[in-house]
Amino acid sequence: MSSASAPLCAGLSVVELAVGTSELGFGAAAGVPGMILAGLGAEVVRVVGEPVPIDAEVPWGRVWHRHKRIVRAERDETAALLRAADVALVYGSEEIVEGRGLGYRDLAPHNAGLIYARCRPSRTSGGAVADYGLAVEARAGFCTQLSGHRPGPIFVDARAAAGGTASLLLTSVFALLGRRARTGAGGWAETSLYDGLLATLGCMIGRSERAAADVEYYWEHGSTFPNFLYRCADGELLQVWFGGKGMYEAVIRVLGDEPSAEGYYTDQMTGKLGDRARRWTEFFATRPRADWVERLRAAGVACEPVLGPGEVLADPHLAEIGLSATESIDGREIVTIGNPIRIRARAASPDAGLAASTAESAGRAVESAGRAAESTEPGTESAERAAEFAEPGTESAEPAAEFAGGVAESVPNRSESAALPAESAVRAAEPAVPDGDVLAGLKVVDFSAFVAGPLAAEILADLGADVIKVEPPDGEAMRAAAYAVAACQRGKRSLALDLNAPGAGPVVERLLAGADVVVHNFRVGVAERLGIGEDTVARLNPRAVYCHASAFGAVGPRAKAPGNDALMQAVTGFERAIGGAGNDPIAATWIPLDMAGGWLAAAGTLAGLYGRAAHGHGYGVVTSLLAAGMLPHSGVYLSDGEPVRGPALDAAQTGYGPGYRLYAGSDGEWFALVVPDHDGWRRLTELPEAAGLPGEYAPLRGGAADAAARAAEPILERAFATAPAAVWAERLRGLGLLAEPVEPLDRDGFRRAVLDDPVNRQQGRVLAYRTADWGFFEQIGPLLRYGPAAAHGPRPMLPGIGEHSTEVLTELGFSADEVEQLLAAKVARQSDAV
Secondary structure: OOOOOOOOOOOOEEEEEOOOOOHHHHHHHHOHHHHHHHHOOOEEEEEEOOOOHHHOOOOOHHHHOOOOEEEEOOHHHHHHHHHOOOEEEEEOOOOOOHHHOOOHHHHHHHOOOOEEEEEEOEEEOOEEEOOOHHHHHHHHOHHHOOOOOOOOOOOOOOOHHHHHHHHHHHHHHHHHHHHHHHHOOOEEEEEEHHHHHHHOOOOOOEEEOOOOHHHHHHHHHOOOOOOOEEEOOOOOEEEEEOOOOOHHHHHHHHHOOOOOOOOHHHHHHHOHHHHHHHHHHHHHOOOOHHHHHHHHHHOOOEEEEOOOOOHHHHOHHHHHOOOEEEEEEOOEEEEEEOOOOEEEEEEEOOOHHHHHHHHHHHHHHHHHHHHHHHOOOOOOHHHHHHHOOOOOOOHHHOOOHHHHOOOOOOOOOHHHHHHHHHHHOOHHHOOOOOOOOOOOOOEEEEOOOOOHHHHHHHHHHHOOOEEEEEEOOOOOHHHHOHHHHHHHOOOOEEEEEOOOOHHHHHHHHHHHHOOOEEEEOOOOOHHHHHOOOHHHHHHHOOOOEEEEEEOOOOOOOOOOOOOOHHHHHHHOOHHHHHHOOOOOOOOOOOOHHHHHHHHHHHHHHHHHHHHHHHHOEEEEEEEEHHHHHHHHHOOOEEEOOEEEOOOOOOOOOOEEEOOEEEEEOOOOOEEEEEOOOHHHHHHHHOOHHHOOOOOOOOOOOOOOOHHHHHHHHHHHHHHHOOOOHHHHHHHHHHOOOEEEEOOOOOHHHHHHHHHOOHHHHHOOOEEEEEEOOOEEEEEEOOOOEEEOOOOOOOOOOOOOOOOOHHHHHHHOOOOHHHHHHHHHOOOEEOOOOO
16 A cells, blocks of 8 residues: 555554553543544554543543554563653653653663653643543633633533643654654653643733723633624524624524614724624524524525533534544444544655655654664753743753663664654754754745634644744734733744735735645635635645645535634534523633644644655545544434434532542632542541441433432532632641632733743743733733753744735745836735834
8 A cells, every 4th residue: 555545654653651550530631642643644543551440431432442552561561662662641640650761761772762751640830630621621720710600610611631642742742753753763742631621721811011992801711792692493403603694684684683773893992792692582483493403504604503411412414524424333423533544645745756766865864863863861860850940941941750761772672663764864954953842944825714723823833833824915814802912823934915915916826826735724625716625735735734624524515614613602502501401501701612623733734744744645634623522522422313422511510429529618619529439438427427338339311320320419518618629628738638728819810820830831831921901911822832851932022013024025036127026016905014
């Protein structure tokens, strides 16, 4: 089979080390990265220990691990698997991993090409938190950031920490695989569930010195934008969005409401849009949902039914685009999520043969030189621990204690003898990587707008790529939303260019011809009309990686449908899950699925760059907001048409059951409790305040012990109402139980807890720099931490519209006179801020 027709990751060996970890606690973080790699052709072995009892009736692993080989851990066998692997995805405590000689420093001397992605326990200045998403989110104050159906903090069933961590791990793996294919060097990456939580919050966290009042208000207080969610005459719910061109006027016509004199954005600023949103409740109550869907879509207005988690798997569109997979198992029809990244190779470039004939020896020389440069004496344990608290920007600000040491000469192993020679055949055609920035020397042309596409390109900039943002002369659509500019445009250069102008063609052609990556998130057909479709790019630049961050995929009956965060929260079951059993849905206000779409597109693009470096082909990559929206609840599947969901949120929005939920103390404050095993449950039964607690271990509702779980909850609620929440948390910790007080933070307090935490600042989780419009600005920084060489990180800047137009045009080879002509003809625009 040729490399163009073989699966992208065919021949890669991946080991997923998950000994002592909980499926419920890690969620998608410990399942989805390996699932996606397996779906792209890798051989994935999952190494496990004794199952954690709380996971007994959590079904999500049936989806995530269905194409993996599961083995029970034996120390020597596990070490042998890791020493022969291309990629290691490693979860669990330092005691189980590093304490047993399974850390990166232990393995690298035996496998110089190893890509080692480590999910460590979460640490901030408050100390370490156990690897359970609920505990991490409670400690961070995340449970207070969304209003629920009752006062107080809620269990936010967005699975944010797990989903963000899965994105960080997958992105890191593909970035480092690409570097290995170019240079022969392996390396490490690390993250945590807390980092994963932050990865979803880029639009939510910011603080400026002098931003406009409305900008700073958003960061200080949160969004006040209404959610256009309506109950129809048949009782079904419909999510409506009309932010696209002409949609606002169209929805007003369909509903028969009074026309708007000022238009969408003015109505939004003046509050008239909110008034309409409330008034429209009566309009939508007059017809059934199917009728409204037909009418609104016919008028070009975007809308989606509100479904529960997993229900969208029944949509035939998903099967057509490969986003669902159907199998017959024990006489039942099982439908699961398919691979969320669609990637295909183009034919090898004409230069690939020449590269293949000369690059292997050159690649080996690079590899040997890299080993010599990396080889250092491993540090002492105390030095390793100190590395966690190094000042940002220094070489020792490598986040992991463990990774301070280097790589020694290795004995031959699977990674060197099989994978690396195949990859090295095309290294000569790739730019060398001079330092720790894994994409240094690569050029990205970003035609995207809004959030998902721009975030994907920003992540590439964080990894060292030169990203040119191409936007209209008046700026892209989301320039009006400062939070999106801050979260998605950092580190880029802006070229303001009218793609529809007659003189834009030569500029576009030169951009495309010199790009390593082209990114856009236009609706299907628009890129072709603008002259930046994949066929055009392939003709000008066969080795480019072309990423389309779509809404519903590039093909299929829904390919041309518009999509955004709110619509995907509805159709994927995301907002229904947050709402809790029997309640109205609650939409997350920090656009988490747009953010997830950006991370997914970045991972897909990096997968394409890995393929290009390893096999010599250009690649076409398609991701979708729909796929990104399905990933948080991707463990849900259909069995004979019925969703199998596993643990689900209760109507009171406290959690999944007595052993995994929030409890209120006598003072009205709350704490999170996790009871992972029988021993912890026994300790609860011994509490005098919990007399009558069932002796049967019943941590979760909905399983075989459902009756006992439901009987236990009111007993524990009454028990914990006898003393303040902090007192109970301390007492339970003293009994060896996992208890975390929920800090009662408003939005400003929450952002301060992130931005002012000294460990966050030392680890690079916070980035601070000066901007032209806002003065001193602080935000969540690049969350991809990797080595062994220290990364320089992104350019700390937010580009103005067309700030770099003249600079970029000159680099493209246009003379000074030609640049002036393009500016005079308003084909391009150069801003005054240079």
